[in-house]
Amino acid sequence: MKTVLEVGGAVIDASTVIPQPLHFVIENGSIQSYALGRYESQANQEPVEIIRKGNRIAMPGLVNTHGHAAMTLLRGAGDDLPLMTWLNERIFPLEDKLTEEAIYWGTQLAAWEMLCSGTTTYTDMYMMMHHAAEAVAESGIRAVLSVGVVGFDETSRNNGIQRSRAFHQAWHNQASGRITVTLGPHAPYTCPPDYLHELARLADELAIPAQIHLSETSVEVDNALRDHGQSPIALAQQVGLLDVPVLAAHCVHVTDADLEIMAQYGVHVAHNPQSNLKLGSGIAPLPKMLERGLVVGLGTDGAASNNNLDMFEEMRLAATLHKGVAQDAEVVPASVAFDLATAKGAKACFLGDQHGTLQVGAKADIVLLDASSPHMLPQHNMLSDVVYACGADDVRDVFVDGRQVVSDGVPLTIDVERVQSEVLRIKEQFRA
Numbered sequence: 001m002k003t004v005l006e007v008g009g010a011v012i013d014a015s016t017v018i019p020q021p022l023h024f025v026i027e028n029g030s031i032q033s034y035a036l037g038r039y040e041s042q043a044n045q046e047p048v049e050i051i052r053k054g055n056r057i058a059m060p061g062l063v064n065t066h067g068h069a070a071m072t073l074l075r076g077a078g079d080d081l082p083l084m085t086w087l088n089e090r091i092f093p094l095e096d097k098l099t100e101e102a103i104y105w106g107t108q109l110a111a112w113e114m115l116c117s118g119t120t121t122y123t124d125m126y127m128m129m130h131h132a133a134e135a136v137a138e139s140g141i142r143a144v145l146s147v148g149v150v151g152f153d154e155t156s157r158n159n160g161i162q163r164s165r166a167f168h169q170a171w172h173n174q175a176s177g178r179i180t181v182t183l184g185p186h187a188p189y190t191c192p193p194d195y196l197h198e199l200a201r202l203a204d205e206l207a208i209p210a211q212i213h214l215s216e217t218s219v220e221v222d223n224a225l226r227d228h229g230q231s232p233i234a235l236a237q238q239v240g241l242l243d244v245p246v247l248a249a250h251c252v253h254v255t256d257a258d259l260e261i262m263a264q265y266g267v268h269v270a271h272n273p274q275s276n277l278k279l280g281s282g283i284a285p286l287p288k289m290l291e292r293g294l295v296v297g298l299g300t301d302g303a304a305s306n307n308n309l310d311m312f313e314e315m316r317l318a319a320t321l322h323k324g325v326a327q328d329a330e331v332v333p334a335s336v337a338f339d340l341a342t343a344k345g346a347k348a349c350f351l352g353d354q355h356g357t358l359q360v361g362a363k364a365d366i367v368l369l370d371a372s373s374p375h376m377l378p379q380h381n382m383l384s385d386v387v388y389a390c391g392a393d394d395v396r397d398v399f400v401d402g403r404q405v406v407s408d409g410v411p412l413t414i415d416v417e418r419v420q421s422e423v424l425r426i427k428e429q430f431r432a
């Protein structure tokens with residue numbers, strides 16, 4: 001059945017703003033058309049579901065290009081530490097205690113948080129991913145998933161390859177096409193060069209992209225120079241990883257030579273400003289990346305290094321942080337930050353042009369914001385309001401693939417009381 005969605009105004013994409021009442025016609029999960037004014041039904045027409053939300057602003061759902069969803073379970077469990085100490089001394093030992101059901105409920109919690117804060121697509125690299133995929137399928141969110149792979153020894157190397165193959169086989173293009181699978185080599189400091197080479201060949205064989213953490217901290221870069229005589233980016237290129245499509249998370253400490261390699265190989269970047277600040281990693285040279293035409297998206301990273309999954313914060317931070325660094329208010333304008341958080345983000349995680357916009361033909365991944373709250377008035381510029389004035393609390397209704405998953409702030413696909421009690425129960429496992 002067709003759905004008609006009437007709203008007060010809309011940001012269609014980073015360059016199209018319609019500040020007048022309009023209606024979208026949604027069919028088979030996509031936006032079939034939109035037009036100004038109210039929907040006029042015609043006699044003898046097929047049945048239509050009409051959703052009238054006059055006092056709302058419509059925008060494309062946000063795309064989170066980097067994260068570890070079930071890390072919601074570790075939120076606040078290791079704050080105020082630098083990356084390597086945080087990972088090795090706090091996070092990895094806690095992750096050893098995670099069970100399959102913990103991954104499921106942690107991902108449900110993440111889906112709840114993301115959907116209610118306007119994220120309709122997210123990217124995940126974690127473990128026991130079949131259980132994350134179940135939570136994605138049930139919650140109705142769209143996701144780009146990968147098994148996080150490390151190569152500390154022969155066993156972990158073989159496991160990584162087998163699990164990645166099995167996960168791809170089981171879940172690629174599943175959940176009505178909402179799930180796509182990528183390969184997830186964790187990082188050059190957890191995957192030795194020959195293993196990265198093997199994983200690049202696997203990505204090539206399966207014809208899927210890879211996502212990896214690259215050049216997140218200066219310590220990582222110094223160690224790579226010491227151990228391999230080259231930067232993590234140059235190493236990734238040398239082992240053949242950049243011969244397959246790659247989404248590189250962070251890229252905080254990249255030289256001009258690194259950026260040159262990234263441009264040459266068309267490396268996509270997930271920029272995670274808040275996680276990079278919180279872990280004291282630094283600030284990625286986003287303006288330089290954009291100047292070189294790199295495809296960049298925004299991400300939250302896991303909830304243990306952020307500590308929430310709110311993409312409005314990342315969007316605003318991307319738009320303000322780099323102005324401060326450059327002492328130039330023209331750097332990363334609102335429309336660019338919005339693009340990174342929507343259409344460019346979708347491209348960064350290898351989804352097609354029909355993602356991250358509300359243009360005709362796009363996937364109906366739509367977020368409606370409350371237009372009546374004080375900071376949303378008087379609407380000189382709706383795009384500016386969304387980037388600079390608005391926040392996750394303004395999200396009222398969310399649609400993914402044409403299906404409504406949040407209504408007036410209430411998630412329709414998530415049993416929130418159950419998620420609350422399971423997550424609190426699972427927390428006790430970490431004390432054992």
Ligand SMILES: N[C@@H](CCSC[C@H]1O[C@@H](n2cnc3c(=O)[nH]cnc32)[C@H](O)[C@@H]1O)C(=O)O
Binds near residue numbers: 150275302305
């Ligand atoms: N340790 C897993 C595989 C890694 S999954 C992805 C990993 O990335 C870790 N992670 C989360 N955020 C970051 C980050 O910012 N940089 C590097 N690793 C991170 C996360 O804690 C998780 O261990 C295994 O047993 O096979």
Ligand SMILES: [Zn+2]
Binds near residue numbers: 302
């Ligand atoms: Zn990460």
